[in-house]
Amino acid sequence: NAGVTQTPKxxxxxxxQSMTLLCAQDMNHEYMYWYRQDPGMGLRLIxxxxxxxxxxxxxxxxxxxxxxxxKQNFLLGLESAAPSQTSVYFCASSYFGKGxxxxxxxxxxxxxxxx
Amino acid sequence: AQSVTQPDIHIxxxxxxxxxxxxxxSYGATPYLFWYVQSPGQGLQLLxxxxxxxxxxxxxxxxxxxxxxxxxxxxxRKPSVHWSDAAEYFCAVGALxxxxxxxxxxxxxRLQVQP
Numbered sequence: 112n113a114g115v116t117q118t119p120k121x122x123x124x125x126x127x128q129s130m131t132l133l134c135a136q137d138m139n140h141e142y143m144y145w146y147r148q149d150p151g152m153g154l155r156l157i158x159x160x161x162x163x164x165x166x167x168x169x170x171x172x173x174x175x176x177x178x179x180x181x182k183q184n185f186l187l188g189l190e191s192a193a194p195s196q197t198s199v200y201f202c203a204s205s206y207f208g209k210g211x212x213x214x215x216x217x218x219x220x221x222x223x224x225x226x
Numbered sequence: 227a228q229s230v231t232q233p234d235i236h237i238x239x240x241x242x243x244x245x246x247x248x249x250x251x252s253y254g255a256t257p258y259l260f261w262y263v264q265s266p267g268q269g270l271q272l273l274x275x276x277x278x279x280x281x282x283x284x285x286x287x288x289x290x291x292x293x294x295x296x297x298x299x300x301x302x303r304k305p306s307v308h309w310s311d312a313a314e315y316f317c318a319v320g321a322l323x324x325x326x327x328x329x330x331x332x333x334x335x336r337l338q339v340q341p
Contacts (some may be wrong), residue, residue: 118334144328151235151333153331153332153333154270154316154331156328159328169328201270202270203270214260214272
C-alpha cells in the first residue's frame with residue numbers, strides 16, 4: 112500500500128496564479144483532510160471531507176477550494192495564489208468508526224512558495 | 227473548542243539522556259490524544275495514541291506517554307534518546323463530538339540531540 116500520496120512535492124507560483132494539489136489514499140478511508148503547516152503554528156485545518164461528494168470548511172478555508180469526486184482523491188485548489196499562502200500543505204486521511212477514535216495518516220507534504 | 231499547548235518550542239538533550247516533552251490540552255470531555263513525530267522534510271508519523279483505559283501508553287521507537295486527567299496533560303517520554311530521535315514532535319487532541327473528527331495540533335517541540 113502506498114498510503115497517502117501527494118502531488119506535486121514542490122511548487123513555485125506567482126501571485127495570482129492558480130493550481131491544484133492532489134491527494135490520493137489507498138486505504139479506503141472515509142475522512143480526508145487538508146492542513147497547512149507554518150513555522151510555530153502547528154498544523155491548521157483548511158478543509159475536510161467526511162465522504163465522497165462532501166466537503167466542509169476548517170479553521171482557515173479562505174482562498175482555497177476543495178473537491179472529493181472520488182473516495183480515494185481529495186483535491187485542494189488555489190484560485191488566485193497570494194504570498195500568504197506560502198506554506199507546506201499536508202493531506203491526511205482516517206477511517207470512520209462509530210464511537211471509535213481515529214488516527215490520521217499523513218502524506219509527505221507539498222511545499223508551496225508564492226512570489 | 228479544544229486546544230493544545232506545547233510549552234517548549236525547542237529542547238536539546240544529550241544522546242543517552244532521558245526525555246520528557248510536555249503537552250497540555252483543553253477539552254471538556256475525555257479526549258483522544260495523539261503524539262506525532264515529523265522528521266525534516268517528511269510527513270507526520272504517529273508515535274502513540276490514548277483513547278481510554280490504561281493511562282500509560284506505549285508507542286513505537288521506545289516512546290511512552292502518560293495521560294493525567296487532573297493535570298490535563300499527556301507528556302511524552304523516552305528513557306534514553308538516540309541521535310535519530312532529533313525531529314519535531316506534535317501533540318494533538320481529537321473529539322468525536324465535533325463531527326468532522328479533525329485533530330487540533332499543538333505548535334510543536336523541536337528536539338535536538340547532542341552527541
